[in-house]
Amino acid sequence: MVKVDTDLPKGGKLVVSIVDEGILQLTKFRTPSPEKWFLAKRKLDLETRDLYGHLIQNKTGEVIRLHFGGDGNNAPVAPPMETFVKPVALVTKLVTVDANGDAEVDFDVPQFNGRLRIMAIAFDERAMGSTEGQVTVRNPIVVQPQLPRFIAASDGAMIGVSLHNMELPETNVRLEWQTTGGLAIASKEQNLTLLEGQRLDSTLRLWGVEKGKNQIKLAVVPEVGAAQFYEWDLTVVGHRLVEQHLQQVSLHPGEQTIILSKVGQLLPDTRKIEVSATASPLLQTKWISDGLSNYPFGCLEQTTSKAWPMLLSSESTMEAEKKESHINKAINHLATMQLSNGSFSLWSGGSTTQTWLTMYAFDFMLEARSRGYDIPRGMFDRAETYVRNFSTRSDLGALSYALYLQVKLGGADLGLLRYVSHDVSNGRNFGAQTYNHIILANDLLGNRDVVETLLDALNRRYPSHGWDRRNYSSNLRDKAMNIFVRLEAKTINDSMKDAAILDVVELFEDARETYWLSTQEKAWLLRLADKVGPARSLDLDLPITLDLSDNKLADLASYLEKQDRFARLRNTSKEDMYLSITSTGINTSYSQPSNNGLTIDTNYLDLATGKSIDLDKVRVGLNVLVNHEVTVPRRIDQEISMEARIPAGFELENPRLSGHRTELAD
Known part of the structure; x- marks a missing residue:
C-alpha cells in the first residue's frame, strides 16, 4: 500500500505509478513534473501548417505485424514466448483524495527483488504538483533465478538459483521444486546450509518434454523464518520440422x-x-495456405501472393471479419511500396520499379475492388495510369500482362495487342505467362482463332526450367497458370476444360511431392483450386x-x-x-540436412577476441558474435533472405546495455 499526502482539498485527483528503477535508468526517465512543464519560460513558438498531407499520400503507413508470402515449408510455429523476467511497471487510474488531502493506493507487485521508484502527480482546478520516492523490495533470502529464456523439446539445460541470505542467521534451507507437464527436473528437493550474509548458488538439470507454456515453481523453506514461494514461466518450443x-x-x-x-x-x-x-x-489446399501464413517476410510478391488466395477464400474457411481485416492490411502494406509514378517497388521505401510485379499487384487490386474492398482512390488511380500507359516491348512479360489488364479495364491498344499476339504465336522462347496473358486478353475480346493459335504455340514452346526473377516463372507455376487459363477462357471448348480438370489433380499430386514451393507457386495453386470449385x-x-x-x-x-x-x-x-x-x-529420427545449392556455415565468436568458442563451455555474460557465411552458386539469384534461430540460453543483445563494451574490429 502507498499513502500519498497532498495539500489538495477534497475531490482533488492524483495518479500513482511504481516502476522498476532499473528500467527507468535504461531510458533515463525523469519523474514527470507538471509544474515545471506548464510554468517554464518559453520563447515564442513558430508553427507551420499546410495541406500537403491531404494532397499526397502518407507513405509511412501503420505499424503492422504480418506474415505475407508463404514458402515456410512446414517450419514449426513456436507458441507465444513467455519469460521468467517480470518487469514491474504499474500505474493507477485517477484517484480522488479525501478531506485531509490524502489517498491510499494498493499495488499487486509481482515477485521482485530490487528498487522501485514511486511517482505521484496530483492536481485540481487550481493547483498541481508531483513527488517521487523509492522503496527496496526483497525477502529475507533474496532469490535470483538462473534460467534460459526458452528451451526446446527433448533438450536439457542446467538451471538454478542464486540465494543471498540478507537477514536470517545461519540456517538450513530446503528447496522444493515443481514443474508443469511440459518440463522435467532431475530432483524435486535440495538441501543446503546458508550462513548469515552468505551468497550461494544451487543448480539442477532440466529437460523440455512437450512444447507449450510451462511453469517452474520453487519453495524456499528455511528452518528459521517463513517459507518463500516463486513461480517462473518457461516456454518449451518445437525445433523439429x-x-x-x-x-x-x-x-x-x-x-x-x-x-x-x-x-x-x-x-x-x-x-x-x-x-x-x-x-x-x-484438391487439398490447407497445407498450402498454412505455409503461406507462416512466411516471415513481406516483399511485394509475397504480400500479393498471400492476399490473392485470401481474397478468393469463402467465408466457410475464413471468418468474414478476419478475412476483411487481412485483405485491408495487405492493401495498406502495398501502399507503402507504391512509387510516385504509380508502379511498385520490391520493399517498402524502395525506389526501383518492379514492372511485372506491378501488374501482379494491380491485378489483385482490380479483383479486390470488384469484390467490394476499398482501395484508396489515389493509390488505385496512379497504378491504373501506369498500367494503361505501359507499352515497353523490350519487357514482353510485363507488356503481355499489361495488355490483359488494359483489356479488362477497357481501352487497350488493339494494334499493339495484334502485334504482340502475332510475335508470340510465331516464337518458342517466350515465357509461359506471356502466352497465357495474351490468350486471356484475346479471349476477353472473343478472338477464338487467335486463342487457338496461341494455345498451339504454347504447347510447342520449351518447358520452363528453374526459377526466373523477372516474372517468377517456374515449371510448376507455369503449369498452374496454363491450366487456370484453360478453365477461365470462354472461347476454349468443353473437352479441353475436362482435360484441364484431370491435369489439376495430377499437378496437386506433383506439388505434394515437391520439397519446396515458392510463394508464387502456392498462390497459383490456390487460385487454381478456387477456379475448380469445392x-x-x-x-x-x-x-x-x-x-x-x-x-x-x-x-x-x-x-x-x-x-x-x-x-x-x-x-x-x-x-x-x-x-x-x-x-x-x-x-x-532427426531430419537430415538438405539444400538446393545454397550452403550456410555458422560460427560462434567471442566478441572481445574474435576467436571461435565452444557452445558447451560458454560462461554467463559472454558477448557472442554469430557469423553466418552463405555460399551462393552463380546460377542462383543473389538476393536472399535468411531466418536463423539462436541456441537456447542465449539472448539478443540489448543495444542500451552495450554502449561501453569493446567492439570486434573488422
Missing part, C-alpha cells in the same frame, strides 16, 4: 483397399490425421469396415493414428468415396 504426408484413395461401393501407415515413424504424441471425404476428387462432402455416418470391424467414416482418422503398419478399409456404403488423408507429426 513437422512432416506432412498425403494419401488419396478412391473407393466405389463394395471396394476394399489397404492404407499404408504414414505415422508409424512419427512420435505418438505428435501424430495427427485429418480425413476429407468427398463424392468427387478433392467437391461435395460426404456424410461422416456412412458405413465402412476397418480391419473387418464395422465402423463409420467419422472413425477413420482416429483409427489410422494408432496404426504403425497398415489398415484394411472397405466401402460398405452406396456412395463413391474420394478420401484425402493428411498425416502430420514429428519423426522419431
